[in-house]
Amino acid sequence: xxxxxxxxxxxxxxxxxxxxxxxxxxxxxxxxxxxxxxxxxxxxxxxxxxxxxxxxxxxxxxxxxxxxxxxxxxxxxxxxxxxxxxxxxxxxxxxxxxxxxxxxxxxxxxxxxxxxxxxxxxxxxxxxxxxxxxxxxxxxxxxxxxxxxxxxxxxxxxxxxxxxxxxxxxxxxxxxxxxxxxxxxxxxxxxxxxxxxxxxxxxxxxxxxxxxxxxxxxxxxxxxxxxxxxxxxxxxxxxxxxxxxxxxxxxxxxxxxxxxxxxxxxxxxxxxxxxxxxxxxxxxxxxxxxxxxxxxxxxxxxxxxxxxxxxxxxxxxxxxxxxxxxxxxxxxxxxxxxxxxxxxxxxxxxxxxx
Amino acid sequence: xxxxxxxxxxxxxxxxxxxxxxxxxxxxxxxxxxxxxxxxxxxxxxxxxxxxxxxxxxxxxxxxxxxxxxxxxxxxxxxxxxxxxxxxxxxxxxxxxxxxxxxxxxxxxxxxxxxxxxxxxxxxxxxxxxxxxxxxxxxxxxxxxxxxxxxxxxxxxxxxxxxxxxxxxxxxxxxxxxxxxxxxxxxxxxxxxxxxxxxxxxxxxxxxxxxxxxxxxxxxxxxxxxxxxxxxxxxxxxxxxxxxxxxxxxxxxxxxxxxxxxxxxxxxxxxxxxxxxxxxxxxxxxxxxxxxxxxxxxxxxxxxxxxxxxxxxxxxxxxxxxxxxxxxxxxxxxxxxxxxxxxxxxxxxxxxxxxxxxxxxxxxxxxxxxxxxxxxxxxxxxxxxxxxxxxxxxxxxxxxxxxxxxxxxxxxxxxxxxxxxxxxxxxxxxxxxxxxxxxxxxxxxxxxxxxxxxxxxxxxxxxxxxxxxxxxxxxxxxxxxx
Numbered sequence: 001x002x003x004x005x006x007x008x009x010x011x012x013x014x015x016x017x018x019x020x021x022x023x024x025x026x027x028x029x030x031x032x033x034x035x036x037x038x039x040x041x042x043x044x045x046x047x048x049x050x051x052x053x054x055x056x057x058x059x060x061x062x063x064x065x066x067x068x069x070x071x072x073x074x075x076x077x078x079x080x081x082x083x084x085x086x087x088x089x090x091x092x093x094x095x096x097x098x099x100x101x102x103x104x105x106x107x108x109x110x111x112x113x114x115x116x117x118x119x120x121x122x123x124x125x126x127x128x129x130x131x132x133x134x135x136x137x138x139x140x141x142x143x144x145x146x147x148x149x150x151x152x153x154x155x156x157x158x159x160x161x162x163x164x165x166x167x168x169x170x171x172x173x174x175x176x177x178x179x180x181x182x183x184x185x186x187x188x189x190x191x192x193x194x195x196x197x198x199x200x201x202x203x204x205x206x207x208x209x210x211x212x213x214x215x216x217x218x219x220x221x222x223x224x225x226x227x228x229x230x231x232x233x234x235x236x237x238x239x240x241x242x243x244x245x246x247x248x249x250x251x252x253x254x255x256x257x258x259x260x261x262x263x264x265x266x267x268x269x270x271x272x273x274x275x276x277x278x279x280x281x282x283x284x285x286x287x288x289x290x291x292x293x294x295x296x297x298x299x300x301x302x303x304x305x306x307x308x309x310x311x312x313x314x315x316x317x318x319x320x321x322x323x324x325x326x327x328x329x330x331x332x333x334x335x336x337x338x339x340x341x342x343x344x345x346x347x348x349x350x351x352x353x354x
Numbered sequence: 355x356x357x358x359x360x361x362x363x364x365x366x367x368x369x370x371x372x373x374x375x376x377x378x379x380x381x382x383x384x385x386x387x388x389x390x391x392x393x394x395x396x397x398x399x400x401x402x403x404x405x406x407x408x409x410x411x412x413x414x415x416x417x418x419x420x421x422x423x424x425x426x427x428x429x430x431x432x433x434x435x436x437x438x439x440x441x442x443x444x445x446x447x448x449x450x451x452x453x454x455x456x457x458x459x460x461x462x463x464x465x466x467x468x469x470x471x472x473x474x475x476x477x478x479x480x481x482x483x484x485x486x487x488x489x490x491x492x493x494x495x496x497x498x499x500x501x502x503x504x505x506x507x508x509x510x511x512x513x514x515x516x517x518x519x520x521x522x523x524x525x526x527x528x529x530x531x532x533x534x535x536x537x538x539x540x541x542x543x544x545x546x547x548x549x550x551x552x553x554x555x556x557x558x559x560x561x562x563x564x565x566x567x568x569x570x571x572x573x574x575x576x577x578x579x580x581x582x583x584x585x586x587x588x589x590x591x592x593x594x595x596x597x598x599x600x601x602x603x604x605x606x607x608x609x610x611x612x613x614x615x616x617x618x619x620x621x622x623x624x625x626x627x628x629x630x631x632x633x634x635x636x637x638x639x640x641x642x643x644x645x646x647x648x649x650x651x652x653x654x655x656x657x658x659x660x661x662x663x664x665x666x667x668x669x670x671x672x673x674x675x676x677x678x679x680x681x682x683x684x685x686x687x688x689x690x691x692x693x694x695x696x697x698x699x700x701x702x703x704x705x706x707x708x709x710x711x712x713x714x715x716x717x718x719x720x721x722x723x724x725x726x727x728x729x730x731x732x733x734x735x736x737x738x739x740x741x742x743x744x745x746x747x748x749x750x751x752x753x754x755x756x757x758x759x760x761x762x763x764x765x766x767x768x769x770x771x772x773x774x775x776x777x778x779x780x781x782x783x784x785x786x787x788x789x790x791x792x793x794x795x796x797x798x799x800x801x802x803x804x805x806x807x808x809x810x811x812x813x814x815x816x817x818x819x820x821x822x823x824x825x826x827x828x829x830x831x832x833x834x835x836x
Contacts, residue, residue, distance in 0.1 A: 008747050020743050022776050033744045040741045178617070182696070184706040186713055211742040247692045251621050254685050255577050257775040258621050260742065264767055265625025268732055269714040 008033070019215040022256060027223055034220055038208050039074050045195045047206050050081035053161040057152055058086040058107065058115075060100025063167025065107060065228040066217050067209060071165065072111050084111075085159050089151045090119040091144060092127025093235065100229045118155040120147055124303055125334045132235055135311040140235050142315060143306075146298045150290055150336070156203045157340055168207040171214040171248065174262035179244050186271055187279055193266035202291050213259060289339040299336060307333035393663050396701050402667065409656060409664060410459050413452075417652040420633070421602060433460055436645075437601030441513075442591050445498050445505075445673030449606030451661045452653050454670055456604065457510060501673050516594055523586045523793040524565035532593040537798040541789030542761055544572045547745060547774050549761035551800060554789055565791040572790035575779075576684035578772040581622060583678070584686075585727045585769075588649075589795060592728075595647045596638045607651040610658035610697065613704040616711045618689040624768040626716050626732040632708070636728065657704060658694075683779070724766035725799035726792070735767045759804070 004014040004024050012026035018033070025033070042048065056071060058064045068086065075082050088104045090097050101117065108115040121127045124147060132140050156164050173193060180189035191197055198204040209217065221228060251258035271279075284290065285297035292298070302314035305323065308330075312319035383389045383401035385408070391399025400408055422434045433439070441456065443449045499517055506515045522528035541554045573579050595603045607615065612632060619631050632654060635646035653661070665672055681687050696703050720730035762770055792800075 008744075017778075021745055022778065023745065029747075037742060037744060044741060177620070181617070181620070181707055181710050182703055184710045186710060189710065243692075243696065247688070250688050250692075251685055253777075254683055254688055255575050255622075255775055255777050257623075257771055258685065261623035261767075261771055261775075262621055264623045264738065265620040265628070268626035268717055268767070269628055270717045272713055272715045275713045 016219065019219070019256060020213045020260065030216075030219070030223070034212070034216055035070060035073060035077075037211060038070055039078060041195065041211055042074070042080075042208055045206070047165075047196065047208065048080050048082055048163070051083070052081075052163055053083045053085065053159070054163045054165055055085045055087040055116075055152075055156045055159055055161040056113075057164055057166040058088050058104045059167075060088070060097075060103035060107075060229050061167070062217055062221055062228045062230065063169055063209060063214075065103060065226050066221050066224075067165065067167045068107050068111055068113070069224065069226055070220075071208070072113070084113050085161055086111075086113050086115040087152065087155045087159065087161075087164065088115065088117045089148050089155065090117055090121075091148065092120050092129055093233065094129055096233060103227065103229055106227075114159075116155055116159050118151055118158070120151065123147075123151055123154060124299075124336060126303070126306055128235065131306060131311075134306060134309075137235060139312075139315050143302050143311075144233075144235070146302055150297075150299045152205075153203050153290070154337075154339065161203065163204045163206065165206050165208055167209055167217075169209045169212050169214050169217055170259050170263060171252075173207070173210055173266070174259045175241070175244050175248050177262050177266040178248065179241060182244070186275065189266075190271040190276070193263060211260065211263065285339075288336040290336075303336060304329050304333060393660070395657070395660060396705070405660075405663070405667075409455060409660065412655040413455050413459060413652045416654055417604070417650060420648055420650050435601050437599050440591065440595045440598055440600040440603045442587075442603060442605045443502065444587075444606075444675050445502055446606070446675040447658065447661050447665060447672050448608045448611055448653055450670050450672045451608075451656075451664050452604065452606035453510065454664075454668065456652070457513075461512060496676060498673050498676065505671065505673065516598070518590045518594060520583065520586050520590070521562040521566040522590055523562075523795075524569070524791060525562035526794070528562075529794040529798075532597040534593070534794055535798045535802065537794065537801040539791060540797040540800050541791045542773075544574070544773055544790050547762065549765070549770070549773060551759060551761050551792075552789065554791065569791055569793075573772065574774070574776045575772075576680050576682075577622065577686070578775070579678070580681060580684045580686045581768070581772045586793060589728060589793070592636045592647060592649065593638075593795070600647060601645070603647055603649045605649065605651050606653050608653045608656050608658050608661050609708060610693065610704050612651060612654050613707040614686070614690045614693045616707055617693060618686045619768070621685050621689065622768050623771045624729075624766075625714075626718075626720075626767065627729040628711055628714050629716070630729050632712060634729070654708065655705075657697075724769050725761070725764045725796045726769040727766060728795065729766055731764075731766050735765075735770065736762055739767075739770075759800070761800075764799070764803070 006012045006014045006026035006029050007023040008025050008029040012028065014024035014026055016027070016030060017024050018030065048054065054071075056064060056068050058068060068084075071082075071084060074080065075084065086104060086108055088101060090101065104115060104117075107113070119127075128140070128144055131143050135143070152164055152166075176192045177189065179185075180192055193210075195208075195210050196204060196206045220226075248259070248262075251262075255261075280293045283292055283295075285292040285300055286295050287300045288297060290297045290299065294301075296304070298314065301320075302311075305311045305313035305319075308323065308326075310319060310323050310326075313323035314320070381391055381399060383391050383404050384398045385400060385404035389401035389403060392402045393400050393405060395408070418433070441449070441453060443453055499519075503515060503517070506513065539554045540551050542549045542551045570579055570582060573582055591603055591605075615631050616628065619625075619628060624631070632651065634649045636649060637646050638644050664670070693704060693707075716730065716732070718733055721733045722731045723729065724731050765773070
């Protein structure tokens with residue numbers, strides 16, 4: 001049988017079937033379309049300005065490893081004029097992050113990017129191992145998710161960067177659209193397809209891989225010989241999300257465009273005006289100064305529960321009422337340092353390669 | 355991922371949420387507080403006497419505000435529609451229950467709402483339960499038209515039956531009957547993403563069944579076939595509603611079916627028209643000057659389980675809908691399996707999905723209607739598609755036959771994706787140059803657009819087509835050095 005010719009350049013031998021479009025293409029055309037689509041995403045959303053200091057949320061997994069490589073490539077090819085940094089969060093789960101953080105440290109050397117690793121222990125005084133030993137395996141994703149989001153912002157403020165980019169891919173976003181509809185989370189549904197999220201006092205966050213398929217990210221890493229660690233969290237019991245992910249994979253098998261079709265749907269609608277008007281306004285946490293929907297931000301609420309030995313108070317209304325009934329928080333509990341948005345100068349020294 | 359880590363609910367019992375009791379109050383009926391409950395509806399139990407009131411209240415709540423003028427919102431047992439009522443009846447569970455409820459609430463003696471004992475002394479449970487009947491009596495699809503006709507004659511003589519068949523969408527006689535604009539047959543080339551269209555002579559393809567088969571066999575996936583059948587059915591009903599001077603078209607979509615439809619519509623890229631999945635206003639011929647026909651789903655607060663129990667208690671004969679061979683592999687069937695499975699462990703999911711989607715609105719103003727499904731057309735679809743997934747490094751060109759225009763900019767995202775998105779198990783048997791006929795309303799829209807173009811250009815008829823690279827080269831060839 002004669003070799004298939006690349007459907008794009010009509011010249012080279014096709015060596016892969018593109019997961020997103022089903023086209024049979026050659027390696028060079030795959031690199032070209034993958035990188036150009038990310039560049040189109042960046043351009044269309046006007047994500048960056050020349051001179052921006054941009055932190056890449058780096059976990060050592062496939063998404064952030066490929067993101068660091070592609071951003072460095074595009075920054076040079078299209079002369080974005082960006083100062084790129086790596087920012088990692090160490091949740092304090094024994095055996096989970098160790099190898100991944102080694103990957104990040106290697107990336108720091110390969111790409112000559114400064115690296116900052118910030119730990120939950122350093123910021124909150126609690127590691128995930130200790131949190132799980134107190135609350136058990138139920139609901140611990142809530143703690144980890146809330147703490148990580150705030151830790152990234154605080155790490156970015158320490159680095160004095162203008163912008164954090166994360167490796168969320170198209171599969172993650174499509175899954176989140178479905179999850180938010182099924183859970184009735186209108187507020188998150190309204191913003192989960194936005195490429196950029198930014199509160200008044202928070203650091204700009206964006207997802208340049210918003211339209212990149214997970215399979216293509218793996219394919220890119222494979223052909224570029226990028227190494228990364230695939231580590232599943234040993235504490236993640238989100239069964240509901242597991243159902244949604246399996247469903248999404250089934251949809252993708254039935255019609256590969258389903259992932260991008262869901263994102264298109266999510267971008268095409270918005271929350272009706274009258275519903276939006278009744279949503280809570282954003283404010284700042286009275287204790288730590290971070291953005292919040294209530295007087296106390298979610299991270300402070302969760303931390304107070306941990307410190308007072310009533311961890312469920314951040315999860316259920318009933319436990320929260322029980323905590324409130326016991327009186328105000330004592331002065332001696334550990335709290336999160338007051339949030340300082342980027343001041344213009346880095347507050348910490350970052351590790352750089354020689 | 356190892357089997358003993360990461361929240362595998364089968365292994366880590368501690369990792370899963372505690373399952374709520376099926377009913378968490380008491381076993382007595384939540385309404386009369388006297389009788390023992392016979393059905394659990396989202397953690398509340400109802401007895402057999404209170405259940406009919408529950409269903410009729412839900413139907414009235416979903417139907418009457420859309421039909422009666424505001425001042426008529428009293429509890430009067432009548433509908434004050436400005437035209438006739440057309441009820442879509444497929445023979446499936448939802449439409450069977452809808453027909454029964456509408457007939458009992460509005461067309462007959464109110465006492466009939468109470469379930470009668472339908473058993474006539476016959477055993478209906480145990481080994482005689484219908485679930486024990488052989489499922490696969492026939493492997494092929496059966497025409498249920500006669501069964502529907504005899505059911506209507508037996509039970510609903512006061513209603514007029516209009517039989518519609520899918521192939522009517524390709525039948526000039528039907529199109530003339532519903533008062534459609536005169537038009538020539540148009541076919542498209544589905545092997546090209548731009549979907550170039552061209553006129554075909556009637557002699558090429560005159561049999562409506564042949565045209566329907568040709569249309570369906572050109573579609574690349576099972577998802578697309580399901581989507582096409584749904585669109586054809588919907589528009590056949592809407593055009594018939596216009597013909598029968600109906601102001602309202604009622605469909606028996608249950609809450610469960612609505613949630614399934616909402617999720618599968620989103621998964622097929624139909625987010626811009628998500629509101630229309632629950633309720634829509636259709637302007638015949640896309641003309642905003644004509645009175646709209648309202649498509650209403652009065653069962654949208656009633657779950658499939660409630661429908662089943664109503665049918666069982668009232669001994670309703672559910673003819674059943676034919677399952678299309680291969681349909682199991684489509685997004686609609688996958689979504690159904692997923693939602694029905696989820697509903698078992700999380701009974702509120704279907705109502706959450708419907709309530710969440712009811713809070714959504716399109717982000718942009720529509721720029722007309724899709725010529726295939728006649729739902730709102732979102733601007734910038736093709737530009738979005740080409741930006742986020744690059745499919746060509748050079749512009750495509752149509753086949754050598756004379757073409758009318760590219761259909762792509764006239765289609766909504768969902769219809770364009772249906773016609774073009776392929777999977778590794780693509781089922782289309784079409785080759786280039788074999789034309790795929792379009793339903794008559796789509797041909798009529800295309801003809802109308804071309805006429806407008808012709809008028810704009812001063813009365814001459816212009817054919818718009820993309821110029822291929824070879825043709826360009828031919829025109830400038832003598833100036834090229836290599």
